[in-house]
Amino acid sequence: IRDVPVARLQAVQTEIEVLHTMQHEKIVHYFETIRTDSHLYLVLEYMENGSLAGVVRKYGCFPEALVAMYMRQVLDGLEWLHSHGVCHGDVKGANLLITKEGHVKLADFGVAGRLSDALPSTVVGTPYWMAPEIIEMSHFTTASDIWSLGCTVLELLTGEPPYY
Numbered sequence: 001i002r003d004v005p006v007a008r009l010q011a012v013q014t015e016i017e018v019l020h021t022m023q024h025e026k027i028v029h030y031f032e033t034i035r036t037d038s039h040l041y042l043v044l045e046y047m048e049n050g051s052l053a054g055v056v057r058k059y060g061c062f063p064e065a066l067v068a069m070y071m072r073q074v075l076d077g078l079e080w081l082h083s084h085g086v087c088h089g090d091v092k093g094a095n096l097l098i099t100k101e102g103h104v105k106l107a108d109f110g111v112a113g114r115l116s117d118a119l120p121s122t123v124v125g126t127p128y129w130m131a132p133e134i135i136e137m138s139h140f141t142t143a144s145d146i147w148s149l150g151c152t153v154l155e156l157l158t159g160e161p162p163y164y
Helices: 006-021 052-059 064-083 142-158
Strands: 030-035 040-044 096-098 104-106
Touching: 006 030, 006 040, 052 096, 052 142, 064 104, 064 142
Parallel strands: none
Antiparallel strands: 030 040, 096 104
């Protein structure tokens, strides 16, 4: 923790705040934070089957019906987040984790933000999945997450993000 850049610590703090206050069945469950002199541990729900991106890498592209089923679950989580004034900010296959029962949950809230937050001072997120307004450093909206979700659909159907 001593040598971690301030920006990274702020991102972790944001993630902790979002996870602590945003408990929902479609969001990876946060249990607690453990801090030692040299480490910070976030104790989260164990997601047995990894990420959707990992499954695509291992087994290949998903059929359209499976993508539709997973995206319905992600949309449930995003709808709940957005109704509470929060944007995820980095929706992509690597941040959509799967339980052993096959349920998908949103994870990695390191760049999440409140809809009321000020304009960003830096571009944050993952370029292939970023909405144009994020790249232009404009204010993000719920539509930014939906853009990224659309990019994720293409990622799951083709094995690569758009414009790869």
